[in-house]
Amino acid sequence: MVSRLLGQPALLDQLFSVVVLLDADMRCVYGRGELAGRRDEQLVGENFPDLLPGECHARFRDAFACIRDGGPGSTVECGGDEEPLGLHLSLLPNEHWVLVCRTGAAMHEQRERTDRDRRRRYALEASGVGTWSWERFTDTIAWDDRLCRIYGLEPGRSPRVYNDYVGYLHPEDRPRIEAQIGRCLETGVYEDFEHRIIRPDGEVRHVFCRGAAEVNARGEVVGMSGGIFDITDRKRLEEQLRHVQKMEAIGQLAAGIAHNFNNLLSIVLPNAELCRQHAPESLLVPLADIEHAALRASEMVRQLMLFARHEVSSAKGAVDIKAVAERTFHICRSTFDRRITLELFVADDLPPVHARAGEIEQVLLNICINARDALEGAPRADPRIEMHVERGSANMVRIRIADNGPGIDDATRVRLFEPFFTTKEVGHGTGLGLASAYGILLDHHGSVRCRSTPGAGSVFIVELPVASGAVEPNPPAGVTSDSRGDETILLIDDEPLVRRALAAMLENAGFRVLEAGDGREGLQTLQHTSAVQLVVLDRSMPHMSGDELLPKLRALRPELPVIVLSGHPGTEAEVGGPFAEIAKPPRSATLLGTIRKMLDEA
16 A cells, blocks of 8 residues: 555645655655755655754654554644644554655645634624534534524523424414424425524524525435524614604604694684683583683694694703703692602703703603503502603713503503503593603604513603703793784785684784785785784795795885794794794684784884
């Protein structure tokens, strides 16, 4: 065998870089290749240890003595990075020794393979992929440490057989996954899939599996192998995105509904007030009931508009969040059941928030009322509501409202902020409290989220952006002087019934009223008469909207006071001149008081 091997130099060149035969004294009796500046026949007769670097002598002599005395073949590595050597010693049948030397190029190739393997492991670790394999006929499973961590297991504690692996599948996903594995065993085609797993601590995670089937020569699937990604965070982000998109769509629908309701209520309320002023005593109670019902409907519409972020309101400013929280808790203490313990914790040196104080107070109050209702619906021995006001993430203030009530299940929690969604009995809630809170906070560039576990209470977390300026003083009180007058007012609205109701309200207060059915007609009226002393116009009109009409009015009569009626905010452009904005449907006291104030100032 030795002679046949030595007689095939081409084969030797492919297998080894250097081959030498040594006698019992470690002298070369045959050589092929180059070592220490000698090549082929020049190696014959040399004392082999003399051809090696000095630091290798002792290791080589020990290995040679071991194999000469009947020990197994061995490998000695020596030399530096420039010329590393791998020396493989084997005993031959003719009692010579063969030494196979793998010189620099071969060693570098081996090191490159080792480096590639190491880089591959690092890449797998960085990507978060856990690798696995399954031998079908021996039912043997092998997982790496990363996959064990994905499943919440200690390294080396992975399932050993198929049934153990199946035990970690979510019960709802298990039939689908087992059917998919069965199809792969039949067809040899591995289909990537997503599913849920349950960790030993009960946590549910989402994973994505990618792999391939291993087929033998007879076409049988003998095993599978692949990788698993933990995609739980991605699934949560996707769910949040879908929720935001759904809420945005619901908000647009709510805005459209609220706009139409506002127009209807703008007919009902003024007419109810007007009738009540002139009705006989026998009709006062029914008219008061009509007005009360219309006001309740108006409040529901206002909450819808808050949810849709279309509510007319004052500009935001720097607000003392501590004062807002204290006012909210004062209301709660005076109205909630005395058995409920209320605790307020406010951090020191909190910065002001950029907000509208009244709206944020409404947000906190709505959440506290929900907590109270939860505690009353499932009585506790020590019912408690806590509010913590503290610094949140960068440039944010966080308000946490926690209760020790019955908690909320996941199916309910994901729908908490939908308008008209409520778990309360009919007549005990509109389902708009949290929806309006959600809309208010989006408009404030803040956020609200809920954490809850059934049986362990709920926590609502509100975050608001920090204001750049100082806290602003409270606005002055509303107008309380007599609101009657005899001035001429131009009323512009495209809804005839709304226009008639508002005109009756103004005329009943003594004002003279000119009417226009849209912006173009109103502009023509103003161009042909100088008697108009104030304009009341609707923001949303066909042909020419209130926002489009306003600059034309300013160009024609810069000093003319203008009041815009709307259910949603308009342009933030400079309006110039005397200007006011009133939410629809307008109460007579609000509209007449604003008209009187603007006329007096003009």
